[in-house]
Amino acid sequence: MATYTYTPVPDQGAKAGVLAYLVISCVVLLLMMLFGLLMRMEQAQMISIGALWFYKIMTLHGAGMVGIVALAGAAIMWHFLRQYVDLSTGIFMANLILFLTGVVMILASVLLGDFHAAWTFLFPLPTTSMGMWSPGAAALFMGGLLVIGVGFVLLHLDIARAIISRYGGLGRGLGWPQLFGPDDGNAPPPAVVASTMVTIVNLIGLVVGASILVMMLINVYVPTFEIDALLAKGMIYFFGHVFINAVIYMAVIAVYEILPRYTQRPWKSNKVFLASWTASTIMVMFIFPHHLLMDYAYPKWFLIMGHIIGYLNTFPILIVTGYGAMMIVYRSGIRWDMCSRLLFVSLFGWAVGAMPAFIDGTITVNYVMHNTLWVPGHFHTYLLLGMVAMVFGFMYYLGKPNENAPDSALDVAAFWGFVIGTMGFTMSFLYSGKISAARRYAEHLPEWVPYDKIASYFAMLLIASVLVFIFRFLTRLGLASRDYQRASLARSMAT
Amino acid sequence: MQETAWQVSLVLMLMITFGVVFVAINSGKREEEYGPLVKRAYSFRTKLFWAVALVFFPAMIYNLMGLPYSPKAVASSGPAQVINVTGHMWYWEMDRDQVEPNQPVDIRVTSADVNHGFGIYDSDLRLIAQAQAMPGYTNVIHITFPKEGTYRVLCMEYCGVAHHNMMTEIKVGKS
Ligand code: HEM
Ligand SMILES: [Cu+2]
Numbered sequence: 001m002a003t004y005t006y007t008p009v010p011d012q013g014a015k016a017g018v019l020a021y022l023v024i025s026c027v028v029l030l031l032m033m034l035f036g037l038l039m040r041m042e043q044a045q046m047i048s049i050g051a052l053w054f055y056k057i058m059t060l061h062g063a064g065m066v067g068i069v070a071l072a073g074a075a076i077m078w079h080f081l082r083q084y085v086d087l088s089t090g091i092f093m094a095n096l097i098l099f100l101t102g103v104v105m106i107l108a109s110v111l112l113g114d115f116h117a118a119w120t121f122l123f124p125l126p127t128t129s130m131g132m133w134s135p136g137a138a139a140l141f142m143g144g145l146l147v148i149g150v151g152f153v154l155l156h157l158d159i160a161r162a163i164i165s166r167y168g169g170l171g172r173g174l175g176w177p178q179l180f181g182p183d184d185g186n187a188p189p190p191a192v193v194a195s196t197m198v199t200i201v202n203l204i205g206l207v208v209g210a211s212i213l214v215m216m217l218i219n220v221y222v223p224t225f226e227i228d229a230l231l232a233k234g235m236i237y238f239f240g241h242v243f244i245n246a247v248i249y250m251a252v253i254a255v256y257e258i259l260p261r262y263t264q265r266p267w268k269s270n271k272v273f274l275a276s277w278t279a280s281t282i283m284v285m286f287i288f289p290h291h292l293l294m295d296y297a298y299p300k301w302f303l304i305m306g307h308i309i310g311y312l313n314t315f316p317i318l319i320v321t322g323y324g325a326m327m328i329v330y331r332s333g334i335r336w337d338m339c340s341r342l343l344f345v346s347l348f349g350w351a352v353g354a355m356p357a358f359i360d361g362t363i364t365v366n367y368v369m370h371n372t373l374w375v376p377g378h379f380h381t382y383l384l385l386g387m388v389a390m391v392f393g394f395m396y397y398l399g400k401p402n403e404n405a406p407d408s409a410l411d412v413a414a415f416w417g418f419v420i421g422t423m424g425f426t427m428s429f430l431y432s433g434k435i436s437a438a439r440r441y442a443e444h445l446p447e448w449v450p451y452d453k454i455a456s457y458f459a460m461l462l463i464a465s466v467l468v469f470i471f472r473f474l475t476r477l478g479l480a481s482r483d484y485q486r487a488s489l490a491r492s493m494a495t
Numbered sequence: 496m497q498e499t500a501w502q503v504s505l506v507l508m509l510m511i512t513f514g515v516v517f518v519a520i521n522s523g524k525r526e527e528e529y530g531p532l533v534k535r536a537y538s539f540r541t542k543l544f545w546a547v548a549l550v551f552f553p554a555m556i557y558n559l560m561g562l563p564y565s566p567k568a569v570a571s572s573g574p575a576q577v578i579n580v581t582g583h584m585w586y587w588e589m590d591r592d593q594v595e596p597n598q599p600v601d602i603r604v605t606s607a608d609v610n611h612g613f614g615i616y617d618s619d620l621r622l623i624a625q626a627q628a629m630p631g632y633t634n635v636i637h638i639t640f641p642k643e644g645t646y647r648v649l650c651m652e653y654c655g656v657a658h659h660n661m662m663t664e665i666k667v668g669k670s
Contacts, residue, residue: 004530125609296634311555326518333525348515355507371651434501436622441659
């Protein structure tokens with residue numbers, strides 16, 4: 001039965017592996033943000049790097065960002081999940097090594113081989129370069145993605161194994177006995193439910209992604225091995241959509257785990273919670289047609305499915321996870337520090353970014369907004385102010401010197417700089433989308449340039465704030481591995 | 496359409512902002528008993544769920560009307576004027592670039608090499624229609640140009656280093 005009493009759990013420090021993941025995430029995230037700024041400034045005509053460099057950087061930024069947030073998300077998931085199930089450190093590190101190998105391959109492909117077919121490697125662009133890059137460069141890029149994918153498959157297989165051996169099956173990991181039967185209060189904790197969901201969808205997504213990568217790799221060297229462009233696009237977007245969404249579902253574990261420690265209120269896996277995670281498991285796999293709405297060649301029912309699930313998908317985000325966070329904070333006496341602030345605002349960022357996203361999934365809207373800057377507008381909102389905020393919140397948590405340590409004014413200023421910088425940056429994207437500015441254009445029409453300029457200034461503010469976050473985390477690395485109480489207790493009338 | 500999408504987004508985003516700010520403002524004073532608060536919050540959530548559902552579902556269904564996939568029934572319909580378009584790296588090949596206003600046009604879009612996107616912009620530089628140009632497939636844009644004038648065509652799918660230069664024009668007016 002549901003009880004509303006909170007049982008304190010001690011805060012644990014991070015294993016060396018988790019810290020390695022996070023330090024690498026800091027470095028890559030910062031570099032990729034600077035790349036992002038370069039792109040925006042090129043569009044704003046504040047600098048002039050030329051189209052070739054723009055598209056090379058765009059390819060690196062897309063692949064690099066998606067990869068690195070996956071790495072950071074995996075660090076959060078692994079850190080908390082291993083407090084419930086028995087995970088293999090060897091596999092966790094193997095994933096990191098494969099990841100770095102893949103990164104080197106991708107960097108070489110783009111920087112030395114001039115590959116610039118974007119991170120979505122849409123068939124047949126990688127193999128149709130008009131002499132701009134060699135088949136070897138294309139193979140290296142796709143091979144790099146494949147190596148990274150293999151690492152994540154290993155990681156998820158280990159997680160699946162651990163959840164199955166502890167709970168007796170993935171269905172149990174999702175709490176199905178409690179969802180479909182009487183709720184005996186023994187459903188796995190939110191961290192386990194979320195990890196199960198992510199593991200299921202990512203394993204399927206990665207297998208599909210690896211299949212199309214292998215097909216395209218064969219096609220590089222054996223052009224008579226033909227691939228259907230429509231099928232390839234479907235597979236790529238299935239993989240891409242699942243993988244990037246799973247990242248948020250991994251990172252949100254930080255919110256589930258940490259906010260209760262600040263508010264001394266439990267975040268329970270009750271029926272509504274379980275239902276929403278099971279629904280998300282299914283929806284995240286069937287929503288991908290919303291990327292394909294302008295390919296009329298797909299069956300109509302398939303595209304309409306994308307439209308419908310796009311609307312439905314907002315319910316678990318808004319009504320369950322977003323609302324759940326509001327409930328746990330409302331009249332809780334929570335003490336606001338950098339960690340609790342960032343985690344709280346991350347749900348705002350996620351929910352608020354989901355609005356322009358589902359609107360874009362409306363077919364008649366997509367007809368005039370697909371592949372405009374509206375699209376990077378919405379996904380940068382929930383990735384930056386949602387996912388990335390969760391990562392930095394987690395870093396502040398690990399590095400917090402003690403329970404009552406106050407934040408310096410610089411950190412608080414950086415928090416607001418981050419929120420305002422991100423919103424300004426993403427709203428400029430959205431506005432550019434509203435005025436039909438196309439995405440992935442190295443050079444913008446004069447009508448679009450003013451908003452590119454505004455966006456660049458906001459991006460600078462956002463990056464400056466992130467510098468503070470990163471600096472703070474790196475100087476506190478020594479603390480991050482120790483076990484001690486970090487979360488401040490809520491202000492209580494009783495004590 | 497863009498205007499509507501923008502305004503609806505802003506309204507929804509603002510509503511979420513108000514909710515979050517409301518909670519943040521009311522986070523300071525602790526209500527010791529969580530149980531009763533949860534009960535109230537759940538009953539409010541049920542109301543919220545139905546309120547959202549009652550807005551979302553009709554909106555979702557309503558927005559399934561007038562899909563671009565089949566031609567709209569037009570009063571003055573004669574036989575549609577046809578433009579055959581093939582995307583190439585990095586130019587558009589069209590078998591005609593001039594059509595009559597107020598009469599249906601079918602734009603049959605395909606590609607000779609990689610994926611492109613055929614996006615039609617009106618004289619205010621607003622995107623009014625698009626379809627993907629995919630090798631091996633033909634997507635048909637059904638459109639009736641309401642006004643005479645020159646419409647710009649921009650590439651809407653990344654296709655390599657000159658993607659942003661892949662532009663052409665459609666002239667709408669009496670020949
Ligand atoms: C300071 C932060 C950031 C800046 C300034 C930035 C900037 C940009 C710019 C200018 C683009 C190209 C837009 C266009 O199509 O014209 C872009 C695309 C993209 N960004 Fe970011 N970004 C930032 C953070 C992130 C983060 C945190 C992610 C996380 C996953 C991310 C993922 C992507 C992806 C996937 C693309 C699409 C690439 C493509 O179209 O191939 N970005 N970003
Ligand atoms: Cu193009």
